[in-house]
Amino acid sequence: MTIAHEPRVVGLRVGRRRDISLAASARPPVSWLVEAPAAWKAARAELRLDRITVAAANPYGVLEEWPFPPLQPGDVRTLEVRVVGVDGSASAWSEAHEIRARFTDEPWTASFLGLARPTRAAQPFLARRAFAVAATVISAELRVAAHGVYHARLNGADVDDGVLHPGWTAYQHRLPLQLTDVSALLRPGEVNTLAVEVAGGWYTETYGFGETAERFYGDQPRIAPLLRLRHKDGRIEDISGDERWRLFGDGELVSSGIYAGEEVDLRRHPSGWETQAFDDAAWEAPALARPDRDPVPIDIEPVRRIRSLPVVAVPDSADPDRVLLDFGQNLVGRVRFRVSGPAGTRIVLRHAEVIDAGRVNTRPLRAAAATDTFVLDGADDTVCEPRFTFHGFRYVEVTGYPGELDPTDFAAVVLHTDLTRTGWFSCSDERLNRLHENIVWSFAGNALSLPTDCPQRDERLGWTGDAQVFAPTAASLFDTDAFFASWLTDVVAEQASRGGRVPTVVPQTLGSLGETMAAGWGDAITVIPTVLHERFGDRTLLARMIGPMRAWVDAVSDAAGPDRLWERGFQYGDWLDPTVARPDKAKTDPGLVATAYFARSARLVSDALDRAGDGDAATRYAVLADDVRGAFVATYVTPRGRLASDAPTAYALALEFDLLPAALRPAAAERLAFLLRAGGYRMATGFLGTPLVLDALLSGGQEGAAEQLLLQTMCPSWLYPLSQGATTVWERWDGIRPDGTLHPSGMTSFNHYALGSVGDVLHRRVGGLACDAPGWSRLRIQPWFISSLQHARVAHDTPRGRAGVEWHRDAAAPDRLRVRAQVPHGVTAWVDLGDRAPFEVGAGDHTWEVTVALRRSPEIGVDTDLAVIADAPGACAAVSRTIAVHSPEMATEFDAYIRWVPGRRLRDELAAVSAPAALVARIDAALAGVPT
Template sequence: MPEYLHARNRAGAAHPTTVRVDTPTIEHHRVPFGIGEARPRISWVTTAPASWAQTGVELRLELDGQVRTHEIPTGESVLVPWPFEALRPRDRGQLSVRVWGADGDRSGWSPATTIEAGLLRPGDWVARAIGAGWTEGPAGDRPPVLLRSEVEVPGTVVRARLYATAHGLHQTEINGIRVGSDELSPGWTSYHNRLRYYTYDVTGLVRTGHNAIGAWLADGWFRGRLGFDGGHVDLYGDRTAYLAQLEVVLSDGRRIVHATGDAWRSAPSPILAAGLLEGEHYDAGREQAGWSTSGFDDSDWVPAGPRRIDLATLVAPSGPPVRCTQELAPVSVDRRADGRLVLDFGQNLVGRLRISLRGKRGDVIRMRHAEVLDGAGELCTRPLRGAHSTDTYVLRGDDTETWEPRFTIHGFRFAEISGWGDQDVHGSITARVLHTDMRRTGWFEASDPDLNRLHENVVWSMRGNFVDLPTDCPQRDERLGWTGDIQVFAPTATFLYQCGGLLSSWLRDVDAEQLPDGTVPWYVPVIPGGEQWTPPRPGAGWGDAAVLIPWTLGERLGDAGVLRRQYASARAWADLQYRLAGPRHVWDRSYQLGDWLDPSAPPDDPAGGLTDPNLVATAYYAHSSDVLARTARRIGSDDADELDSRAYAARQGFRDAYRTGGGRLTSDSQAAYALAIAFGLFDEDELPAAGKRLADLVRAADHHLTTGFLGTPVLLDALTRTGHRDVAHQLLGRRTVPSWLYPVTMGATTVWERWDSMLPDGSVNPGDMTSFNHYAFGAVADWMHREVAGIACLEPGWRRIRFRPGVESGLDWARAAHETPYGRASIRWERRTEGVEVEIVVPTGTTAVREFPGMPDRELGPGVHTSLLPEPACWGEPVG
């Protein structure tokens, strides 16, 4: 059957007639406001005719009433270095871009992006930290604090900014109106090393004359209870603190600065208790009306107490804050005989409830949360362990009252509400979804509804676990930044969302928390965690995050800067592996988690699986050695030759210790072969036998998984690389436990921590560690993007793309799209009577190769390419 191929633009015309440049972006900021980079890198997306290629760019910056331009002869458009003088604190400018190609004709100017610097130096701060003006009680008896002050503004306001942070969590109000839409600010960082502050545009809130500023201040991660085994309090200090600086520019040029300090006053808040794990207890009868407005009588308040925040630790954010991104109404309400309501929101989510109701003063509403119901239809709270996840609201008793907790979040699908009475629920109870407000960049859909639900589960698990940092689970008494979990999930994460800002910030904390010997903690930020986790020990797969996540950001986002910045951290980890592996280059003398949570592991021993943990450790040693060597070459380090030699030795160490000949390994398990194949530890002539053995093991398991956290993410790729795509697709399609689709058949709406977090009879896994929202096994979505839909990154930043329709899947159709740094790339393929119709979109500035079974590869340039291709001789059969 002949192939037809043509290119058109996204609107369908043969060629776009002009070159268009979109609004430029700055670093990985969603909005470049209050940024901390004095010389931020610039990116832009161009749409142009298929034959056009950029050869130069002109950048224009309007700043302080002056226009600066700079021309660069370059074809680059991703994270281009700042060509102007460094930004000064508070600088605000308009940045535009125009480009040209070989003919020299220039495009029109792009829409301008507004860029504003924050406070870049400790000396830019005049504020002094404050807190409660009384001696606070012991942990558990320290309610959040109210802080307030007033300021006179003697003129017309042109611009007003609030710079604010806290040891703890804060919300600020000006003249009775809340500042910003961010939640849980300033988030969780390694506070002794880095404390994030946010910049707020409050021009519309500050007025001529009297103004009041007030703040709520709560424990948060700073001194609240964190972690498992009963948790720990006061990990960073036993006193919360608030630091804020209001700067107002008047029409006559004067600048008014009002900052936290001696003039502020404090009082207990109506929040009686607030904990991230416990929930929030709010007594509306204790509210003080108008406390954050001017003229309020605060004579019974006490002067705020002085606190200390090291100004040298303050950093501007590199990504967006946590926000409410969606609201969900309950899909069902079950009224119990005792008056309780049990609500099902139809989706396991992370956030909290907002309620609106009437009642008498002193009436109590209690809200409990859980991910699943038990066999009796009650909230199953056992998996929450020590997280109480209970919010309590005491009514003030006037008119309709609307309330939402401020300083807590829960992981839940179901909520039990007591005290509601017979009031209508419709429109009165809403679940508010909270997570870091990242821009969505990746989509997938196929003809199998179960695969679509699996992919949607992955998206929801990422949303629920990207709450300021990448966590392992959002519901129980843990919620920690486990390094191994995000190490395997990072390729999927960077496809689905623009998470470069969040991950690059977290990597700075990895560097800050890394031990002097190079040990990377199991989770970052570090908190005590029992003798298994404290003090941190070097663990394969987890510590390797220091090497592998920067590499992923470099490849998927085109960010070589993060490779340079994290190189010392990555090298320190790799040096430690080198020392621990010794002259044999075999890492077999350390405590390891191995292929954590493989389905054969006992419920009380997640590390006790099929695969030798030392084989896993040595495989990761070899893999990180290789990736670090490639990193050194990418950034031009003088270490490259030395690291190449080390990588070769590490590979040989694995081969000498764990090969038995004929493509076999000492651990005859799916995980062992998958890791060795994916990490390039077999020679090419050994791959057919190794791949056959892996495929045989999958078939012997009736196309079920026998892998855990480290083996699973590379399993399908290992099968694919060795020519067993059919087995890989059958494995993905299996619907009985253990498999990716088994949870879907059980009604899952997020990815589970265990393959059988819920057993086939509907009971919850008896293991102490059982989460229903955990993204690690969701790393399979990266393979779905690449091998089911058929879109893959071949060169850093998606400069070159591979398109290969996953026709062996047996699906009728599939499609995926990704907002690459160069613009949207996408593929859609569909089986038709006359063949397979394929539509591919290649962004300007990139090249692509289209692969298809039984046909030679085809080079593609920018544009839209539609083809009708002959149906392959063999189609894969999905397993039902």
């Protein structure tokens, strides 16, 4: 950390986004960072907008409310900030920051343009308008709303670098409006041409599964453009959607779908259509339609091309006419390639996450064709890339390529919402590093316009449960405030007509399936605003969400009834519990899960009301939370701390949601550790238990069990997929089974971030850096010194500046460690290093020497107690691997049968599966080699 010699203000921005700074509303939030010597104390801030100066009591700018008169649409203003210390000294004014007010508060006047006589469903089209621009025009802003997706060019140049504009929202409630400054592309005094390519995107997609799939929004794409020109004298001139536009429905984009992919026939490209030198006689006048609602600007980073990845291998293909390409990473995006070939050559690209016996395995895609087709026009060095689709894939199968394919001519273009990375983790165990990288890739790929469950099959929907469990991890990795705030607007809109109920998918396009009122899914409306307030200091959003949060809890209260137990109706429960066959039949009773979430959400609503200053309402919801907690204990908890559902998720929920009397917490934590050890420390939790289980163990003093669970390599575990080459997080723990076969279910995604919710634990616990007060105004430094790790490091760009923790074990004396911490200016940190009483430090760089006893295991063998063996790191896996070498079938039987509980020797359990003496001897030798 570089300590400033003088206080200064840096990183000034307006709005929630970090990719650019703009005013998407009349009163946008303002943020800035303060860098100063640790001893210098800030007292207040001063903000200057042009010539207006106001004082702010808070010197640290974390989404501060706009202190000036409201901005007007089109305003261009200059903002500066400085901070004043308690000693009266002041920083210099920050660099002048130009604010562009990019919003509109007037009724929408542009008509929607569509094909007058479409010949097929979801037909893409081209739209163009040539117009004269007076020499007096000084600026231009392009405003576009769409029923679909579009790409615009002005005078032959892209208007921006985004793709899939304007993204996906709950269109029937909120029609997104894209506003782009195109002044630099305008040619005053000449004829200009605005050209737009349009496809259906999410608007014309079919949603649902199998024969139930149908279009939800509409059959045909449409676009509503408005180019606003500003003259020197202040006069406004609009080039709007009207009858003067010309449309063409037989361009090179033959068909386009999110699930299906695209077909492009380059022979059909109308040459020169993007410039004014064009004969549009063959084009038609548009069908005009008035919008049924005013479109609204959305304050969210756009989807962009983030990076390109080369082909890393060309696997052997089972068919000589098909070439397989491996990009080395499961990703979200599409393929760009360069090719020369005869006109009419048809090149087909099929995408998949896995290959099997020399072929792409498309079974997990279900009805999604995920296929792009290009028909060449005979030109040399043609660059091909889809326009309006995306795929989840690592492998691509190419057919019809002319001549010998050169892999260097192909690249995978990674697409996702352009979120700013803010959190990093690394440690001495490369497996954990790879797991963390997989988590990053999975969230980034599924953060595409809105938080989706998966990017590859015929789904790609905003499942509320997935977003709810992953939101803390997402906030540890990226600045997700604007991203989730935008999606929550749709959640609230969908909830508004449902009596407080929250659909399981938002936007809700799944008919009755999406209407399920499910615990852990609908609770996204209480959990995510709380996360955004805690991690980003977003007070305004939390205040805005109090009403919808209350509506959800009230709806749950009605569903639960006077006994406060939510046990009626269908629940997803601990979805995809790996210990059962059906995803919705977890071992933890769904009523227990639902009642636990009921208590938690009631508590979150109470806390939000208390922050808002509504003490009476806060008390009412606190009483409700206490009542639900009491009902939970009376119904599901025995006097000795056992739960009615004797399963890990039940204990994790009870412990982490604070549902147990203090006297029973140690027993519950011990039982949780016992159950996990009995299963050989393999994962026994689904979507709702997995984010909580490590925290429940660590908070309950069960560090050994937590370490065993985190570092387990057997299936199911967090590290098992790495042995199968995983580069993203899987939907199922056993998506690829140990024998190399795919899980037989039709619901098998290899890019699904929910189970990657452990990422937040890697940051908070292993790295030891956590947010301890809203907006990171206070840190918690409390590393988990895992015995097998030599070092770990975490860094986070908080709203107040860079924070970090790193710890290193002394190679000569492993019980001794050195911990370094970086605390931003104006922030305090609560520190717990385990070998002394917790203490507090202020801003600056800090170093501490720590002594923590290593956890050591005794020597073990086949005559050792089962529980002692299970507690030795890697021992259960060593036994399973050794048996599998002898007989995979016996290993499967043994792993399903064995319970690693005290009071019995391993030799006796091996006899139960008729293990021969030679195998027992090999297992004994393998156990002798387990590190102690």
